Amino acid sequence: MALCCSFAHSFSPSKPMAVVVNHCFYTCSLKSHVSPFWNSNPSFSSKLLSLSIARKKPRTLLQVRSVAAPTEATAGFDEMVSGTQRKYYMLGGKGGVGKTSCAASLAVKFANNGHPTLVVSTDPAHSLSDSFAQDLTGGTLVPVEGPYSPLFALEINPEKAREEFRSVSQNNGGSGVKDFMDGMGLGMLAEQLGELKLGELLDTPPPGLDEAIAISKVIQFLESQEYNMFTRIVFDTAPTGHTLRLLSLPDFLDASIGKILKLKQKISSATSAIKSVFGQEENRQNAADKLEKLRERMIKVRELFRDTNSTEFVIVTIPTVMAISESSRLCASLKKESVPVNRLVVNQILPPSASDCKFCAMKRKDQTRAISMIKSDPELSSLTMIQAALVDVEIRGVPALQFLGDIVWK
Numbered sequence: 001m002a003l004c005c006s007f008a009h010s011f012s013p014s015k016p017m018a019v020v021v022n023h024c025f026y027t028c029s030l031k032s033h034v035s036p037f038w039n040s041n042p043s044f045s046s047k048l049l050s051l052s053i054a055r056k057k058p059r060t061l062l063q064v065r066s067v068a069a070p071t072e073a074t075a076g077f078d079e080m081v082s083g084t085q086r087k088y089y090m091l092g093g094k095g096g097v098g099k100t101s102c103a104a105s106l107a108v109k110f111a112n113n114g115h116p117t118l119v120v121s122t123d124p125a126h127s128l129s130d131s132f133a134q135d136l137t138g139g140t141l142v143p144v145e146g147p148y149s150p151l152f153a154l155e156i157n158p159e160k161a162r163e164e165f166r167s168v169s170q171n172n173g174g175s176g177v178k179d180f181m182d183g184m185g186l187g188m189l190a191e192q193l194g195e196l197k198l199g200e201l202l203d204t205p206p207p208g209l210d211e212a213i214a215i216s217k218v219i220q221f222l223e224s225q226e227y228n229m230f231t232r233i234v235f236d237t238a239p240t241g242h243t244l245r246l247l248s249l250p251d252f253l254d255a256s257i258g259k260i261l262k263l264k265q266k267i268s269s270a271t272s273a274i275k276s277v278f279g280q281e282e283n284r285q286n287a288a289d290k291l292e293k294l295r296e297r298m299i300k301v302r303e304l305f306r307d308t309n310s311t312e313f314v315i316v317t318i319p320t321v322m323a324i325s326e327s328s329r330l331c332a333s334l335k336k337e338s339v340p341v342n343r344l345v346v347n348q349i350l351p352p353s354a355s356d357c358k359f360c361a362m363k364r365k366d367q368t369r370a371i372s373m374i375k376s377d378p379e380l381s382s383l384t385m386i387q388a389a390l391v392d393v394e395i396r397g398v399p400a401l402q403f404l405g406d407i408v409w410k
């Protein structure tokens with residue numbers, strides 16, 4: 001049986017294709033596979049082209065018809081977009097389910113609806129650049145071309161930052177570390193940890209350090225003038241495990257800071273030689289004050305992420321048993337951490353088709369079963385479910401993200 005794959009921009013609707021990649025569908029006519037969309041939209045690429053031309057006119061964009069499966073969302077995009085006070089949306093879930101695509105499309109949609117928007121990736125394996133088809137690396141704000149209102153992207157690379165930090169500390173025997181840490185918004189921490197040879201510590205980084213660097217950036221922009229303009233901030237988070245560590249980080253740092261202070265006290269009272277390294281009692285008190293300030297900043301972030309008025313965590317999943325089981329665990333952890341979570345995006349649902357393709361019929365049945373699992377899941381059933389169709393083209397670039405945004409965020 002030949003394999004076919006639905007890349008609308010690269011071949012005609014009725015032509016099967018012989019490219020072997022994972023997630024390809026067994027032979028079925030593309031025309032019937034995507035029939036509701038395809039029949040009324042002869043060319044997806046021409047649709048993208050018209051979106052591209054119209055992208056400075058958001059009102060026109062909103063009128064474009066989409067291929068979305070019926071949505072069950074009750075509190076929809078109107079509620080997300082209303083108000084000019086700053087709101088944070090964190091999108092998370094299992095790897096590969098479409099977190100980045102959904103986060104980027106939400107950011108584009110906010111920007112097209114008048115909100116100066118920032119989209120931040122805290123996933124060490126960034127794909128924001130790929131999603132926007134634009135180089136967003138570098139750890140600074142990068143403007144995204146296209147949307148009606150300003151849209152900026154920021155990719156934070158905690159692992160790279162840790163590597164840079166390690167090489168700075170090794171090359172300079174510790175000097176320069178503070179400058180670097182200052183740049184990461186962790187200056188105070190560097191000062192206090194300098195004596196504890198952080199460079200060595202980084203050879204065996206404690207769990208949560210990468211997230212510490214990511215969250216320190218978050219603190220930086222919360223306090224900086226440069227970021228004041230943004231009324232919507234969308235986070236494309238790392239897969240589930242990282243996200244939970246990020247959320248519990250303030251507690252982790254709190255505990256770590258406590259341990260460091262205790263360690264200092266212990267050592268300095270044990271030997272006078274080390275006492276001279278750590279400084280006099282007055283200095284120690286100063287250090288304790290600074291660390292206490294850092295702890296307070298972390299508490300501020302923790303509170304912000306739990307503020308139902310400003311923050312929402314949106315779980316993204318796909319209709320498979322494995323993804324839904326993980327989403328259920330994530331939801332339970334978020335609720336335990338008191339992080340507001342109201343919406344569940346079920347992405348990549350096979351659209352209906354008139355074809356008799358057995359593979360698609362089986363897949364659809366499987367997906368329907370998985371969706372019914374959500375409805376009876378004790379954690380997920382209370383969330384507003386947003387169903388988003390699997391589209392027949394890779395979501396890359398602002399016009400494609402606008403297209404996806406109109407499917408998902410209604």
Ligand SMILES: Nc1ncnc2c1ncn2[C@@H]1O[C@H](COP(=O)(O)OP(=O)(O)OP(=O)(O)O)[C@@H](O)[C@H]1O
Pocket residue numbers: 094095096097098099100101102123125127239347348349388389390391392393394395396
């Ligand atoms: N609704 C959809 N229809 C078709 N393709 C989609 C859809 N949503 C996402 N994709 C595609 O699926 C792939 C993975 O999406 P994406 O990178 O957004 O997932 P992710 O959850 O952020 O992945 P990772 O965990 O690796 O960061 C991409 O190629 C994207 O274009």
